[in-house]
Each structure stands twice: as C-alpha cells, then as structure tokens.
Amino acid sequence: MLPLFQQIGILAFGKVKPTARRFTRLLVGGAVAAVFGLTAYVGLLIALGLYLAEMLGGPLAALIVAAVAGVCALIVVSVVQSMNRRTELRAEARQRAAKARLPDPVTLQLLAGVPALLKGRSLIGVATVAALVYGVTRLQNSDRDYRD
Numbered sequence: 001m002l003p004l005f006q007q008i009g010i011l012a013f014g015k016v017k018p019t020a021r022r023f024t025r026l027l028v029g030g031a032v033a034a035v036f037g038l039t040a041y042v043g044l045l046i047a048l049g050l051y052l053a054e055m056l057g058g059p060l061a062a063l064i065v066a067a068v069a070g071v072c073a074l075i076v077v078s079v080v081q082s083m084n085r086r087t088e089l090r091a092e093a094r095q096r097a098a099k100a101r102l103p104d105p106v107t108l109q110l111l112a113g114v115p116a117l118l119k120g121r122s123l124i125g126v127a128t129v130a131a132l133v134y135g136v137t138r139l140q141n142s143d144r145d146y147r148d
Contacts, residue, residue: 049061
C-alpha cells in the first residue's frame with residue numbers, strides 16, 4: 001500500500017521538489033549577489049573618498065561622499081514616491097470607471113425589487129423582470145452611444 005501512496009505523491013506533487021530547490025537556489029544566489037553588490041558599493045565609496053582626500057583633504061572628501069550618497073538616496077525616494085502616486089491614481093481611475101459603469105440609483109432600486117417579484121413565480125412577475133432587464137440594458141447601451 002505504501003508504494004501506491006508514493007506513486008500517487010509523485011504524480012500529484014512531482015514538481016514541488018524541483019520548484020523548492022529552484023527557489024532555494026534563487027534565494028541563496030540573490031543573497032550572495034547582494035553581499036557582493038554591497039561590498040562593491042562600499043569599495044567604490046572608499047575609493048572615491050580616498051581620491052577626493054588626496055585632492056581636497058579628508059573632512060571635505062567625507063562631506064562630498066556623504067552629500068552624493070544623500071542626493072542618490074533622495075532621488076531613489078522621490079522615484080519610489082512618484083511610482084506609488086501613479087499606482088494610486090490608476091487605482092482611483094479604475095474605481096471611477098467602475099462607478100461609472102454602475103446603473104443610476106433609480107435602476108438600482110428597481111433591481112433591488114426583482115427578488116420580491118420572482119417570489120410568486122407568476123407569469124406577470126417574470127414578464128415584468130424581463131421588461132425591466134430589457135429597459136436597463138437598453139438604457140445602458142444608449143448611455144454608451146452618447147459617451148462615444
């Protein structure tokens with residue numbers, strides 16, 4: 001019975017192990033790349049500081065390196081904020097578009113009464129609902145014609 005469960009497990013979850021291995025490799029590789037990138041960045045800052053220290057002196061070189069790093073940080077923060085703002089504006093535009101697609105309040109009230117009309121399951125109720133649906137779709141299509 002155990003070999004049967006093993007075969008079912010291989011069939012059902014066969015790709016789980018390779019995916020987990022790939023994810024682990026990606027995570028470890030990303031961490032190693034991040035360490036090397038930070039090491040290169042620190043080395044670049046030290047080299048820039050030493051180069052400027054020969055020309056301008058130690059304290060002034062440190063101030064220049066700190067100012068350049070601060071300006072780079074401000075640029076990154078402003079870019080991220082502008083991206084976040086654009087995302088918020090797109091979400092607001094989607095919400096406005098969704099609200100514009102909603103029927104008007106009178107139609108919503110009529111549609112709210114549809115379940116009560118169908119409770120009796122009478123032919124008149126079904127005909128009323130069909131006429132209501134036809135009117136609503138006709139009204140929405142006419143609004144689209146005017147907008148275009």
